[in-house]
Amino acid sequence: MIVNEYELDTLIKSFRTIAIVGASDKPGRPVDGVGRALIERGFDVIPVHPKRTDVWGLKTYASVKDIPVPVDCVDLFRAAQWCPDHAREVLEMSPLPKAFWMQSGIMSDEACEILKDHDILVIEDRCLMVDVSRLGIGR
16 A cells, blocks of 8 residues: 555656556546556556457557566556456466556455455555646656
């Protein structure tokens, strides 16, 4: 768990590659705004969607398990009921990401429990882009 702003700033500055689960480039959706803003700030964004092959003009993967490069942060735009399944998928990634980030309004005790014994920081109910903007982080 993040204990202070310095730790949060250090964590986000360590991110280069961010997988966005539930990616959609449909205008007006929060995930679209966040995805585009992270791309504009220089992060390597990898969209994840079970049926799409192209979001934001980027190759899109059906699952985080399919991503062939290391990922620093898995950013979830999925309802809380799906977070435990995504937490299990994350444990199949190699290497493991630094963070499992559930966006504003998303919390899952079960996902936290699944990941608690692994070196993955779980963040709930926070918008990654709000923190990136507030802290002035960009590549």
